[in-house]
Amino acid sequence: MNYGRLGASDPGGSSRRSTLSEVPTPPNKKSNRKWAIILSVIAVGLIVASAVSAAVVITSRTRGSGQNGPGIRQPTQAISRTCSKTRFPSLCVNSLLDFPGSTTASEQDLVHISFNMTLQHFSKALYSSTGINFAQMDPRVQSAYEDCLELLEDSVDALARSLTSVAPSDGGGNPRGSTEDVLTWLSAALTNQDTCTDGFSDISGTVKDQMGNNLRDLSELVSNCLAIFSASGGDDFAGVPIQNRRRLMEVNADISGNFPKWLNRRERKLLSLPVSAIQADITVSKNGSGTVKTIAEAIKKAPEHSARRFIIYVKEGRYEENNLKVGRKKTNLMFIGDGKGKTVITGKKSVQDGLTTFHTASFAATGAGFIARDITFENYAGAAKHQAVALRVGADHSVVYRCDILGYQDSCYVHSNRQFFRECNIFGTVDFIFGNAAVVFQNCSLYARKPMSMQKNTITAQNRKDPNQNTGISIHNCRILAAPELQKSKGSFQTYLGRPWKLYSRTVYMLSFMGDHIHPRGWLEWNSTFALDTLYYGEYMNYGPGAAVGQRIKWPGYRVITSASEANRFTVGSFISGSAWLPSTGVAFLAGLST
Numbered sequence: 001m002n003y004g005r006l007g008a009s010d011p012g013g014s015s016r017r018s019t020l021s022e023v024p025t026p027p028n029k030k031s032n033r034k035w036a037i038i039l040s041v042i043a044v045g046l047i048v049a050s051a052v053s054a055a056v057v058i059t060s061r062t063r064g065s066g067q068n069g070p071g072i073r074q075p076t077q078a079i080s081r082t083c084s085k086t087r088f089p090s091l092c093v094n095s096l097l098d099f100p101g102s103t104t105a106s107e108q109d110l111v112h113i114s115f116n117m118t119l120q121h122f123s124k125a126l127y128s129s130t131g132i133n134f135a136q137m138d139p140r141v142q143s144a145y146e147d148c149l150e151l152l153e154d155s156v157d158a159l160a161r162s163l164t165s166v167a168p169s170d171g172g173g174n175p176r177g178s179t180e181d182v183l184t185w186l187s188a189a190l191t192n193q194d195t196c197t198d199g200f201s202d203i204s205g206t207v208k209d210q211m212g213n214n215l216r217d218l219s220e221l222v223s224n225c226l227a228i229f230s231a232s233g234g235d236d237f238a239g240v241p242i243q244n245r246r247r248l249m250e251v252n253a254d255i256s257g258n259f260p261k262w263l264n265r266r267e268r269k270l271l272s273l274p275v276s277a278i279q280a281d282i283t284v285s286k287n288g289s290g291t292v293k294t295i296a297e298a299i300k301k302a303p304e305h306s307a308r309r310f311i312i313y314v315k316e317g318r319y320e321e322n323n324l325k326v327g328r329k330k331t332n333l334m335f336i337g338d339g340k341g342k343t344v345i346t347g348k349k350s351v352q353d354g355l356t357t358f359h360t361a362s363f364a365a366t367g368a369g370f371i372a373r374d375i376t377f378e379n380y381a382g383a384a385k386h387q388a389v390a391l392r393v394g395a396d397h398s399v400v401y402r403c404d405i406l407g408y409q410d411s412c413y414v415h416s417n418r419q420f421f422r423e424c425n426i427f428g429t430v431d432f433i434f435g436n437a438a439v440v441f442q443n444c445s446l447y448a449r450k451p452m453s454m455q456k457n458t459i460t461a462q463n464r465k466d467p468n469q470n471t472g473i474s475i476h477n478c479r480i481l482a483a484p485e486l487q488k489s490k491g492s493f494q495t496y497l498g499r500p501w502k503l504y505s506r507t508v509y510m511l512s513f514m515g516d517h518i519h520p521r522g523w524l525e526w527n528s529t530f531a532l533d534t535l536y537y538g539e540y541m542n543y544g545p546g547a548a549v550g551q552r553i554k555w556p557g558y559r560v561i562t563s564a565s566e567a568n569r570f571t572v573g574s575f576i577s578g579s580a581w582l583p584s585t586g587v588a589f590l591a592g593l594s595t
Contacts, residue, residue, distance in 0.1 A: 112167055183230065192416065193218050281302075336374060396418055416436055
């Protein structure tokens with residue numbers, strides 16, 4: 001039988017099927033976001049307009065080379081060289097030729113033009129997609145449609161920030177993102193499109209057809225944009241390159257005090273202080289002793305686009321609210337609880353309720369700078385309900401510290417952007433840590449639970465789909481354990497370190513203890529030979545009864561890492577510290593392999 005997301009006939013596709021039966025039933029919610037989205041697109045349009053003006057400058061600056069005659073669409077040498085670096089060169093050539101100024105642009109100018117052109121396509125797709133907002137949809141289609149609108153908005157925002165970062169300098173000294181920022185944002189935009197497509201994979205009808213038309217070529221366009229940018233001066237995106245690329249990276253970290261460069265002194269202190277010493281902006285208490293009674297109210301009251309840390313203290317209690325979400329505009333929110341098992345955010349949504357996996361999260365965070373401390377996130381739908389997310393994070397520069405994440409299949413969804421988990425306990429069965437973030441788990445305990453009959457446990461399912469994405473799962477100095485109920489019957493169930501959800505899946509385990517429940521082969525195929533030569537799975541100096549590598553799989557993409565410099569690329573300092581953000585959060589960490 002098929003143990004997971006894909007059907008046996010679709011080894012490289014995006015469908016995420018349940019492990020056993022799959023009988024979704026519709027939800028009963030529909031939202032109207034049309035005007036808010038239209039206003040967002042108008043705002044982005046202003047950015048695009050300014051970018052077009054920059055392209056016009058490029059055209060006038062290089063006018064001397066002229067254009068081909070009417071009806072002839074021959075690429076220039078600059079376009080041909082630029083597009084030869086991409087995975088979809090024909091689309092690259094045709095899309096660039098359609099953009100003003102491209103036929104007189106240099107290769108460096110084409111980097112900027114590719115961003116501008118890609119943003120225009122995404123903005124148009126978002127605008128067109130809002131036009132079917134009032135169409136009649138069954139709840140399953142509605143769930144997928146709402147996912148796509150949210151993800152398109154996030155992608156437009158990410159591409160707009162990327163465009164600003166790579167635009168020709170205006171001499172004004174405006175702050176712009178680093179190379180690592182741009183790589184992260186482009187990687188996230190590509191992941192967003194993949195997630196959107198996943199949501200529609202198992203359904204049919206007019207809405208799917210219309211959305212398919214709106215979304216056509218978007219993944220390929222952003223993939224090309226990512227390839228063009230990386231070839232223009234980026235290195236290997238702080239991760240280990242695939243195939244024959246073997247360039248080493250400098251470690252980009254300040255390990256003094258065991259803090260990477262991306263965490264400030266004040267926020268470091270916030271994470272070390274007892275709750276009683278912290279002045280919260282909002283206090284949530286179910287008994288009315290706080291500012292508000294629900295977490296949803298607290299999120300609503302939090303400011304948008306906050307530049308300072310905004311603290312929400314959630315007092316002890318069990319909070320079951322409807323799919324709580326920290327949206328993209330709610331930046332720098334910090335949630336503090338009274339401790340694991342005391343402050344519990346819970347839910348029971350699952351794909352069996354007719355929702356996409358993305359939609360099932362008991363708590364989700366997209367706003368950059370999200371921090372959670374001393375909280376339990378739970379989805380109690382149970383193993384029989386299959387995909388049911390406890391915590392979903394797509395927030396850049398996010399930290400989850402001293403938290404429990406409890407579920408079965410798909411417990412912890414590390415969707416996109418840069419993330420750091422420290423001193424967390426994560427429980428699950430099938431693919432219980434999954435997604436396409438650039439994420440490091442450090443000093444965490446990962447507990448495999450007892451699955452359903454005939455199931456196999458897989459700890460990770462990483463879904464990097466493009467070789468230029470700077471994403472992957474790094475598990476560093478953790479404990480890989482069997483939960484008590486599995487420990488009693490571990491001989492009846494197999495547990496694996498991971499399996500490749502997408503073609504360039506990337507996961508490493510370093511300096512971690514592995515219990516005897518780990519199968520000697522270590523890793524599990526997704527479907528036959530899919531991705532076995534393009535994935536990157538590595539193990540470095542792990543220990544314990546499950547860590548022996550003598551009987552491990554012999555896939556081309558698997559390696560026992562013996563070089564400290566190679567392993568070091570997956571540490572906090574190299575893998576996720578590009579913008580020096582961790583020191584400001586206050587979470588202690590190892591920036592390198594060890595102190």
